Amino acid sequence: MSSSRLPQALEKLVSLLARLPGIGERSATRLAFYMLSQPESYARELSGALVELVERVHFCVDCHMVAEGERCTICEDPSRERTTLCVVEGIADLLAFERSGAYHGLYHVLHGVLAPLKGVGPDELRLANLRGRIEALGTSEVIVATSSDVEGEATALYLLRHLAPTGVRVSRIATGVPMGGELEYVDATTLSRALRGRTPLE
Amino acid sequence: MSSSRLPQALEKLVSLLARLPGIGERSATRLAFYMLSQPESYARELSGALVELVERVHFCVDCHMVAEGERCTICEDPSRERTTLCVVEGIADLLAFERSGAYHGLYHVLHGVLAPLKGVGPDELRLANLRGRIEALGTSEVIVATSSDVEGEATALYLLRHLAPTGVRVSRIATGVPMGGELEYVDATTLSRALRGRTPLE
Numbered sequence: 327m328s329s330s331r332l333p334q335a336l337e338k339l340v341s342l343l344a345r346l347p348g349i350g351e352r353s354a355t356r357l358a359f360y361m362l363s364q365p366e367s368y369a370r371e372l373s374g375a376l377v378e379l380v381e382r383v384h385f386c387v388d389c390h391m392v393a394e395g396e397r398c399t400i401c402e403d404p405s406r407e408r409t410t411l412c413v414v415e416g417i418a419d420l421l422a423f424e425r426s427g428a429y430h431g432l433y434h435v436l437h438g439v440l441a442p443l444k445g446v447g448p449d450e451l452r453l454a455n456l457r458g459r460i461e462a463l464g465t466s467e468v469i470v471a472t473s474s475d476v477e478g479e480a481t482a483l484y485l486l487r488h489l490a491p492t493g494v495r496v497s498r499i500a501t502g503v504p505m506g507g508e509l510e511y512v513d514a515t516t517l518s519r520a521l522r523g524r525t526p527l528e
Numbered sequence: 529m530s531s532s533r534l535p536q537a538l539e540k541l542v543s544l545l546a547r548l549p550g551i552g553e554r555s556a557t558r559l560a561f562y563m564l565s566q567p568e569s570y571a572r573e574l575s576g577a578l579v580e581l582v583e584r585v586h587f588c589v590d591c592h593m594v595a596e597g598e599r600c601t602i603c604e605d606p607s608r609e610r611t612t613l614c615v616v617e618g619i620a621d622l623l624a625f626e627r628s629g630a631y632h633g634l635y636h637v638l639h640g641v642l643a644p645l646k647g648v649g650p651d652e653l654r655l656a657n658l659r660g661r662i663e664a665l666g667t668s669e670v671i672v673a674t675s676s677d678v679e680g681e682a683t684a685l686y687l688l689r690h691l692a693p694t695g696v697r698v699s700r701i702a703t704g705v706p707m708g709g710e711l712e713y714v715d716a717t718t719l720s721r722a723l724r725g726r727t728p729l730e
Contacts, residue, residue: 331626333596335580342574347562353550359619360549361578362585362594363639369578372544376575378537379560380568392564394535417561424533437565 336362388459390435390452391420400433407431409466411459413485415439415473423471431469434459439477440484448484460492467495474501538564590661592637592654593622602635609633611668613661615687617641617675625673633671636661641679642686650686662694669697676703 332340336358343354361369385391386398393399400406410431414420415438423429436451460468470485472478486496502520503512512520534542538560545556563571587593588600595601602608612633616622617640625631638653662670672687674680688698704722705714714722 331593331601331623333585333594335577335584335596336594339574339577339581342570342577345570346559348555348558355623356550356620357548358581362581366582368544368547369582372541373575373578375537375541375544376563376571376578379541379564380571382537383535383564391533392535392538394537399533418558421533421557 385435385452388455389433390437391433392417405430408463410469411463411465411467412469412471413456414471415478415481419471432463434468436472436481439472439481441477448488451481453488457489457492460489460494465494467497469497469499471499587637587654590657591635592639593619593635607632610665612671613665613667613669614671614673615658616673617680617683621673634665636670638674638683641674641683643679650690653683655690659691659694662691662696667696669699671699671701673701 339358339361340351340354343349343357344351346354349357361372382394383392384394384396386393386401387396388401389398391398391400393401407430410429411434412420412423412429412431413434413436414423415436417435420433420435423433434452434456436453438446438451440446440448440451459465468485468489470482472481472485482498489496500523501516502523503509503516509517541560541563542553542556545551545559546553548556551559563574584596585594586596586598588595588603589598590603591600593600593602595603609632613636614622614625614631614633615636615638616625617638619637622635622637625635636654636658638655640648640653642648642650642653661667670687670691672684674683674687684700691698702725703718704725705711705718711719
């Protein structure tokens with residue numbers, strides 16, 4: 327019913343927006359109406375930004391972070407420690423570390439995690455150049471910062487084996503009680519990991 | 529922190545997406561990354577659809593529904609009853625009526641409701657041609673289908689006064705207990721309205 331009532335150009339926009347994660351047909355329709363209610367310049371600017379995106383934004387050939395040139399600003403930043411490599415699942419994770427200000431080394435973005443049931447094997451991750459990078463950089467430590475869920479853990483274990491030939495030290499970020507977390511509400515696995523990973527109080 | 533790390537073209541896209549209703553900076557970033565992870569054709573198609581939107585989709589000069597030509601498909605549909613006019617706040621409401629299949633007359637889309645505190649007065653609504661339409665169409669009944677919240681009710685009362693000079697019959701959709709609604713959870717105002725609006729059981 328609704329579809330026959332809307333102009334084709336609007337239908338097309340709705341169906342493209344509905345492909346975005348977390349946006350269903352109804353939210354997509356609402357977004358399209360909103361765009362229509364804005365001054366024409368909004369949709370034109372957004373349209374232009376999308377073309378700019380595909381034409382100017384690529385992935386860094388080294389760490390696979392987004393980049394405007396061949397390499398990203400982090401890989402090209404001379405002030406970063408070049409002997410530590412932090413492996414993350416996605417760009418959002420990298421940005422979370424950057425926001426924390428707690429890490430000063432380089433990154434390697436996998437763009438996914440191992441998920442055999444979804445058909446994601448090692449070949450689907452951006453792993454091809456990882457060992458080569460480690461050798462070229464003389465990396466002393468690889469910090470695996472994948473999520474602490476089943477897929478993230480499996481990926482971490484895979485990386486440990488995958489990197490063994492390079493002889494590099496591989497570490498894993500700590501699992502434990504989050505800051506401000508009330509013990510009462512923390513799940514059993516996290517608690518037992520926090521206990522095992524206890525550190526001397528100084 | 530995060531902003532200095534992302535290419536400008538990506539930042540620009542994120543800031544435009546973050547203007548959409550219900551989408552904050554973080555969701556906007558996630559959407560932009562998703563667009564980047566898709567085949568290039570996706571962003572290009574979306575970009576094209578946005579240009580098509582502003583170039584081909586307009587509002588019907590009569591009822592202010594979206595239209596590709598001067599008039600919308602409903603106003604141009606000869607099978608619609610031309611003597612009833614249903615006034616709705618927005619296009620989404622019109623589509624809800626169309627989906628219900630319960631209404632066969634014409635519409636008038638206000639593109640808003642009276643909200644003095646937000647600076648929305650009668651001049652901000654698409655009211656200018658309503659009385660003229662009623663006269664031209666020889667409308668016998670105007671059904672006011674604004675929401676049953678304070679602003680929708682105020683708009684309905686305003687319309688009643690605004691349309692008085694035309695002598696047209698003005699009705700309001702019923703307020704009552706929604707189908708499947710459990711009386712226990714229905715608010716007092718709705719209940720008292722449902723009671724006042726009771727109809728003979730036949």
